[in-house]
Amino acid sequence: MERPHRGYSGSYNIPYKMKKIVLAFVSVSLFCGCTDEIPMVNLGIDDVYYIARMQKLDFHPALTGERYEWYVDGVLVSEERDYIFLSGEEGDYNVELKIIDPQTPYDFSFDIHVLHEEIEYSAYISKVYEYCPAPGQFINEMPRYEEGDTYETILQKVEESISGTNDIMISLGGYGGYVTFGFDHTVINVHGEKDFQIWGNAFYELLNPDERGGSAEPGIVMVSYDTNCNGLPDDEWYELAGSEYYSKDTRHTYSITYQRPDPDREIVADEDNSLDDIYYIEWSDNEGQKGYIAKNIFHNQEYFPKWVNSDEISFSGSLLANNAEDISGNGSYFVLYSFPWGYVDNHPNEYEDLNSFDISWAVDSDGNPVDLPGVDFIRVYTGINQYCGWLGETSTELSRAQDLHIDLPGRPNP
């Protein structure tokens, strides 16, 4: 799929966004066997590139060798054959590629001029790639399903809800439900700083605010870098390791499947009549557990996503420990406690730092830290599989995300 570019074709003469650069070296034979020196190949007018900050330029050398070394301003940055250049800072950079090979060593040097974008970037979400909620009491309502909607039109509604500063809350439903979004540029991983913030609808209850309990419905964040530069979230995903990542109570290979409501189920209400269908949507997990998302009297729409045709939906990921406590002892008053840091919809939005995320928290599927230069795709999924009586299933909500490295008009970032 062709990704729309940002209008760089005319004025700066070379790259589109995501342009693939193939270093096709001509006249190679002229240099062979003539000298012991490593030949410098002049790439002609193509040895200068212009690109906007926070956009990638990916290089694929046509020539091969035993080893490769890429340098930016003299600093070794990669020993892979292919290299993606990305800079958050405007300026002039010298890039050098050394192909180390006993027969045919080469050394190429060229300049990249990183410019300010022609159209100012948005600091907020510009694109929603996926919306796959688990069943829940707010599904088909946040956003609302209307007759004739398809996955594509629902996706559009989600994008309209959470992009820019529209600030319309969407729900991810029960455990595993997720949304994937991105910005109109790559979010740079500035080392030593948090990189983006996400808004939810968590609150602390008024009686004991110091305990940081109330409605915390933590969502786990995953990030991905568009390493194949196709504009699609089909690259490797990394979890951002929040405060609970290394806890013994966190399970890292959890999976769950929800069933479409069985039309032949026995309709049973609970004793105090806050739930009118306690066997509504059955789930089963890979630990042999089973349970139900009940239908409650407060939300009468269907809870299984209506645009989904399949009879079951599955999710997998890390599972956080339950965070709710029934302080009434009779199911009438639950407090959902916040985890310390690193989750969405986990602290009230005014605690900006506790709702902000550092790309350097990324870990691979074995839990090893990964040093990403930036991210193009961010995914949030409900991290708890918990049911709290009349409050219903625990579900992550979110309404906005912001790249903390983009200056806002009239308010430069510190």
Ligand SMILES: [Ca+2]
């Ligand atoms: Ca960072």
Ligand SMILES: [Ca+2]
């Ligand atoms: Ca991709």
Ligand SMILES: [Ca+2]
């Ligand atoms: Ca919430």
